[in-house]
Amino acid sequence: MNILIAILVLGLIAALFGALLGYASIRFHVEGDPIVEQLDALLPQTQCGQCGYPGCKPYAEAVANGEAINKCAPGGEDTIKKIADLLGVDVQPIDENHEADDSSQSNRPKVAFIIEEDCIGCTKCIQACPVDAILGAAKQMHTILIDECTGCDLCVAPCPVDCIEMRPTPETIQNWQWDLNKIAVKQID
Amino acid sequence: MESIIERIKQGKFWHFHGGIHPPQQKAITAENPIKQLSLPKQLILPLQQHIGRQGDLLVVVGDKVLKGQALTQSSNPMAVPVHAPTSGTISAIKKSVIAHPSGLSELCLFIDVDGEDTWRKREICQDFTKLSQQQIINKIADAGIAGMGGAGFPTHIKVNTKPNINFLIINAAECEPYITADDLLMCEQSTAIVDGIKILDQILTPAFILIGIEDNKPRAIKALQQATKHIEKIKVCVLPTKYPTGGEKQLIKILTGKEINSGTLPVSSGIVVQNVATCFAISDAVINDIPLIRRVVTLTGRALSKPQNVWALLGTPVSYLLEQTGFTNEISEKKSIAGSPQPSPPVIMGGPLMGFSILNEQVPVVKTSNCILAPSKAEMPSAFDNNSNEVDCIRCGQCSDVCPSQLLPQELQWSAKAKDHQQLNQLNLFDCIDCGACAYVCPSQIPLVQYYRIAKAEIRQQQQLDIKAEKAKARFEARKFRLGQEKIAREEKHKKAAAARKATMNEKSADGGTASSAVAAALARVKAKKAAQKIKNSNEPLASSNEVTDEKSQVKAAIARAKAKRLAKEKGTESPVANNKEQTKTPAVTNNKTQSNVVDDKKARIAAAVAKAKAKKASEKQSPVVENNVSSEQEQVTASENTTTEAKDKKARIAAAVAKAKAKLKVMDKAQQAPTTNNEKST
Incomplete structure (x- = not known):
């Protein structure tokens, strides 16, 4: 008899919790995969496609599904570290194939620049730009909206006359970084 | 409110946390009167001399300009105009090194001085009490006045506030060592300063006006007390000397006991703080119609043979000022050796604690330059030594004892070195006023304040990047959406075109007699x-x-x-x-x-x-x-x-x-x- 009561009570409790969990899963249902959003927020949003995916969001989705975390060249080590933190995996060195080109001395961010006298107005770069940062029309000279350019490089290859080059952004008072080595420590006695 | 005024009247003040007592070094220049300099040959006027935006140019190369003529204008309220400090010809408009720690170049106007110093037409105002509030504010804006104490916040914005101002505080503390510019200005121009205060009183109508002045300026205190003795509303508050009393929030704390919330302006607490030099500039602008074209600059340091305060026209190159005061440095010849980006004898713009080394002596004086310091090697050996003597932190805690903003400098330092921006924000890095007290007391000679400056710049940069990334993302999404729409539209069009083709084909064969139906017709005929x-x-x-x-x-x-x-x-x-x-x-x-x-x-x-x-x-x-x-x-x-x-x-x-x-x-x-x-x- 006791055993029956025990089974009954336990069964009731199980049913209760089951119902509770079932209700909660409907009531607090999360649309989409939040990890993708978090990953996407960590990526630099250059939309450059250097990872092999058409944009940052698709790469974020791929990483969430087990893709290697070291393919984001514009993000570099920092981004890899952050993604590793988020996913709880080991930090990997940046993939050789996806390493950013460090040959230039300047570490300032680059933006595309159209040598306007060479531009033939073919609109190929406009189609390549992932963020619509190139202005122009067919057979009209094109130009780059510097403030919108992410420096993704994607417009350089399609140009049939090689009139696009990547130039470092000018250093101004607004974006100047204090360099400790430049400043003599001033201390009065 | 009443109790605050009672307390002030009794001469009792509050205290702010921390602070330091560095050697004053003010005696070097405090006794000499302000000297009028002869006109330099060339003036270099940066278009932007203050926080905010630069205006649009009104002149071109070759234009003759008169003294006091506006050279830029802008409809942006955060921009103040720049005026010609003397008459002459615009010889160039080009990038030149400006007064900034980066030593970067910005757009500057070069004026070849003709030496005649001809004024533009001026309208001298006999009685400013007849002017309306808005007229005065317009005059201040047109005169290009920006806060002359440090940051250079446009004054007309600061004074254009809603009523309910309890306290107008005139900052005459001048707490940083060496600097005596405001001190001498108060001694010599106390009436004009009080006029400026009266003008501010007319616009802001505060309940009470407090002049905060440190007790190391007895002559200035006397002069101000003399000038204000018939004015009930103005109280000259003599404060104990302590660095950084002249910090806005620190001064408010000392005088009123109020703390300004992090991230808010004093105006929200009914307080406006103006520098004493700004008051002088306001009276000059409103009464004499003289725009902001000159300021008192302290030229000091043991490397100068004749250290002195001077009236310097804005745009005067530092090298000219140093020449005038006998810049004799045993190694000054070395600077002619090419290839050295920094002149061997250091020249510091601003005070010893908050100033910065200037990399080029062609740097001009701007609206916020109050001091040029040329120390000798014995006086400030560290300025000559580019190698940092920094050693590891010993966790003595002296920095947090002296921090006037009650931050934890040591924690901040570690987070700054680790670039942990989140932690830095949690530690309220942006409440740091860059006073440098922590670096001054640090026994390990850690340049703490430089780390904070770097971290602040990095965080600002990161914020900009985040904004840009957000924008790029939005644009990318918008483009993807647009392309999707276009694709759908194209498919739709193709479908429609196909349907239309089919329809016309059927129609025509029913009519009988077009090329498309010829085959079918032929077949039918054969049959x-x-x-x-x-x-x-x-x-x-x-x-x-x-x-x-x-x-x-x-x-x-x-x-x-x-x-x-x-x-x-x-x-x-x-x-x-x-x-x-x-x-x-x-x-x-x-x-x-x-x-x-x-x-x-x-x-x-x-x-x-x-x-x-x-x-x-x-x-x-x-x-x-x-x-x-x-x-x-x-x-x-x-x-x-x-x-x-x-x-x-x-x-x-x-x-x-x-x-x-x-x-x-x-x-x-x-x-x-x-x-x-x-x-x-x-x-």
């Missing part, structure tokens, strides 16, 4: 013809009666043609050429001619003519049909026809005529490129 032949073969009269008249005539024509052909063959000897032609070419061709218009018109005509001729002859001769050299195909067709046509020559003639007419019709058809007749026949 019809075959059916007709079949019927004819079995029993001709039935078929002919059943068929439509059109078809009948057609069939008849065919029969006639076939007959004619045969007759022609009979007559082979008479016209061999024509015969041969018929024999070789017609078996399939003549049959098809009428129906599927494959053969060209010439042939048709010839055939018709031949047929006619033959028919005539046949009727004359009445000769029997002999099958000679006929192909099997033709035989099939003609065999059935024999019965009806052979006997009746009349009929044959008619048929020949019909055939001819048809041939003619065909020619016309061909010319019109319209197979309509055929279609009609088939249907």
Whole structure:
């Protein structure tokens, strides 16, 4: 008899919790995969496609599904570290194939620049730009909206006359970084 | 509020946390009066000399400008204009090194001074009390006045506030060592300063005006007390000397006991703080119509033989000022050696604690430059030594003892080194006022404040990048959406076009008579013809009666043609050429001619003519049909026809005529490129 009561009570409790969990899963249902959003927020949003995916969001989705975390060249080590933190995996060195080109001395961010006298107005770069940062029309000279350019490089290859080059952004008072080595420590006695 | 005023009247003040007491070094320049300098040869005016934005240029190279003439203007409220400090010619507008720790170049106006110092037309205001609030604010804005204490916040914005200002605080503390510019200005121009304060009083209508001044300026205190003794509202508050009393929030704390919340402006607490030099500039601008074109600069340091405060026109190169005060440094010759980016004897713009080394002595004086410090090596050895003597933090905690903002400098330092921006924000890095007290007391000689400056710049940069990334993402998404829409629209269009094509095709074939339906029509005709032949073969009269008249005539024509052909063959000897032609070419061709218009018109005509001729002859001769050299195909067709046509020559003639007419019709058809007749026949 006791055993029956025990089974009954336990069964009731199980049913209760089951119902509770079932209700909660409907009531607090999360649309989409939040990890993708978090990953996407960590990526630099250059939309450059250097990872092999058409944009940052698709790469974020791929990483969430087990893709290697070291393919984001514009993000570099920092981004890899952050993604590793988020996913709880080991930090990997940046993939050789996806390493950013460090040959230039300047570490300032680059933006595309159209040598306007060479531009033939073919609109190929406009189609390549992932963020619509190139202005122009067919057979009209094109130009780059510097403030919108992410420096993704994607417009350089399609140009049939090689009139696009990547130039470092000018250093101004607004974006100047204090360099400790430049400043003599001033201390009065 | 009342209790605060009571307390102030009793001369009791509050304290702010921390603070340091560095050696004053003010005696170097405090005793000498402010010197008027002769005009320099060239002035360099950066377009932006304050926080905010630069204005738009009003002049071009080669323009003659008069003293006090506005050179820039802007509709942006955060921009203040720049004025010509003296008369002369604009010789260049180009990038030049400006007074900034980065040593970067910004757009500057170069004025070649003509030495005449001719003023533009001025309107001197006799009685400013008659001016309205807005008139005064406009005058301040037009005069290009920006806070002259440090940051250079545009003054007209600061004073253009809603009422309910409890305290107007005049910052005369001048707490940083070496600097005596405000001190001497107060000694010499106390009446003008008090006029400026009265003007501010008129705009802001504060309940009480407090002048905060440190007790190390006895002459200035006396002068101000003298100038304000008849004004009940103004109270000169003599404060104990401590660095950084002159910090805005620190001064408010000392005078009123109020703390300004992090991230808010004092205005939200009903307090406006103005620098004493700004008050002088305001009185100059409103009363004398002199825009902000000059300021007092302290030229000090043991490297100068004649350290002194001077009235410097804005835009005066630092090198000129140093020349005037006898910049004698044992290693000053070294700076001519090329390749050295920093001149060997350090020159510091601003005070020793908050200033920065200038990398080029062509840097001009701007609205916020209050001091040029040229220390000797004995005085400030660290300024000569580029190698940092920094050692590890020993966690003594002295930095947090002296921090006037009550931050944790040591924690901040570690987070700054680790670039942990989140932690830095949690530690309220942005409440740091860059006073440098922590670095001053640090026994490990850690340049703490430099780390904070770097971290602040990095965080600001990161914020900008985040904004940019967010924007890029939005644009990317928008583009993706747009492309998707375009694709859908394109597919839709294609679908529509296909449907339209189909519709037109159906429509046209129903009408009967376009090229697209020609094939179908031809097929139909062939079928019809075959059916007709079949019927004819079995029993001709039935078929002919059943068929439509059109078809009948057609069939008849065919029969006639076939007959004619045969007759022609009979007559082979008479016209061999024509015969041969018929024999070789017609078996399939003549049959098809009428129906599927494959053969060209010439042939048709010839055939018709031949047929006619033959028919005539046949009727004359009445000769029997002999099958000679006929192909099997033709035989099939003609065999059935024999019965009806052979006997009746009349009929044959008619048929020949019909055939001819048809041939003619065909020619016309061909010319019109319209197979309509055929279609009609088939249907």
